[in-house]
Amino acid sequence: MIWSLVRKDLLLESRTKEITISMLAFGLTMIMIYALAFSASPAMYRSFAPGLFWVIILFASALGLHRMFVLEKEFDAFSLSISAPVDRGIIFLAKWISGTILLIISETVIIPPFVMFMGLSLPNNWLIMIMIIIIGNLGIMAVGSLVSGLAMRAKMSEILLPILLFPLVSPLLIASVKATNGWFQGIPFMNWQFWVLLMITFVVVFALLGYTIFDHITEE
């Protein structure tokens, strides 16, 4: 059942491309804005690149999440999913997974220009960084899907969503930046592995919480 929902989300996205395009266009724009506003030496870029990266991803995610749920509101399509005999927790999990997949797709377009414009030279063991990115995305999308459910039917949902999302996600942000920084500076994994553990904890807590509580926020 989850896969029917995820398939539907991805199919929808492949038709409209709204979500990925808004995320990556916004991400690229943000990179340029930051580069222009903070024209700095390469050494300085290196020091705040991890933080900047996650800030961009977070803002792009907020945009993507908003679009994901707007797509459900068009033509009252969401009523199809919630009137069907599908557990609402499953709907949450599907949004979580679809959102993460779409975010990862957008990142494949955002990351190369980011690295290039910041003039960064990356360590070789990029497999770990990919893992960090995926876990971070899962975390953002877990809280994000939950919070989107709350903001979806609200007035000013474009503003309400980030306002709710960002404070809640702050520990994940801290941990992701710390982990990314550790990797980027070439520090041995042992020294910063607990940040990754914190990220994983965050993902697990919010995925479970979302699954349990989503039922209460699907109805009008």
Place this chain on the structure above:
Amino acid sequence: MVVIVAMAWNIYNIFTNTPMVPDQHWAQKIFYIHVPIAWTGFLSYFIVMVAGMLYLINKEQKWDRLGLAAAEIGTLFVTLVLITGPIWAKPIWGTWWTWEPRLTTTLILFLIYVGYFMLRSFGGHPERTSRYAAVLGIIAFIDVPIIFYSVQLWEEQFQSHPQVDITQQNPDIVIPFLISLIIFSMLFSFMLRFRIHILKIIDLRNKLK
């Protein structure tokens, strides 16, 4: 009435009966207000979570009123923490703000609750926003330990406030502190019950319309 008298006495007591801590002098006195307010603020947010859970389980209006009242008072207290914190910090550390773990956690929690009140206002009809606010109250407090842990490990150079183990302090400090804590709890409980009462009246008026 009792509460007002008690609070007045409390302030007086803090001024006259507590010893002067050598390097902090008058600024340290804020400790007797700042910490109890912080504890009661967090207690209030805990109550929001519990009220939220109870409301989702049996949908009784009283839990929604409790949740809203506790959210309001909690936010008020937390705002005071964010104000008294800098007042304490300036004489001691020389800056108004420092990214110290507990203060940072408080700030994040404050921002979450800004969102809470926005949700209550813009989330739609009150019958729905009660439900949504309950969910947010639960999410918020579950996030608190994670926030605190991550912020604490975040920047090692930001040590906590003079991290004093309360039980090992001089009794001249501990006793007034505990008294202050008790009095602030009384204040909190009084404000909470008063606010709930007002919300009840508002609900009744809405029903009669």
Place this chain on the structure above:
Amino acid sequence: MLAVANIKKSFYHNPVLNNLSFKVNDGDVIALTGKNGAGKSTLLRILARISQPDGGTVIYNDVDIFKAQASARRGILYLGNEPGLYPSLSAIENIEFASRIHGALPVAEDITTTLKNIGLSEQINDPIKIYSKGMLQRLKYALANLLPWSILFFDEPFSGLDIEGKNLALDCLNTWKMKDRTMIFVTHDVEWGLSFCNRLFLLEAGSLKIDQSADSIDVKTIMNGLQ
């Protein structure tokens, strides 16, 4: 099959539904009428668990739908005023998705045949946002013919249909009625309601002012209630 008890629903402290109760038996065909804003669509959305009541219960096959697992709601099909489908997906894709989440495996030929029968043979692979209102309405009938259901909640069955569409719709409705299927329609067409349905509800001031079998109702009473 369905037992609704003491449903309350308010918006901004204005009660729209107030202690609403009724029972639906197998094979009942109910016309739910009332003035604009009486709460008919709201009621239907509550029955489909799209909206949550402020009080009361909805028991479907002896299970409280607001407390039970989702699988207990198998057999409920809601067709609302809005299309209730994804505008960027095609008719076929929408139906495939709807089938899957209702627990049925879609068969491509059945879908295309049904769409043809309902007058939608062209543009079945185009995104449905290009459809007219009448076409979207016909699509709902295709859904109802392809998805498995035991009880149908249909909000305004004839909305937007031209004469040909309405005839096709009546064919479907008559077929379902002959098969003794249970249905609740929100409708403003009282005459059709009285002729087609076996029970008629008039929703007024939050509760059912009339809940009778269609034979025993005087048309004048209804029309008065709708003034």
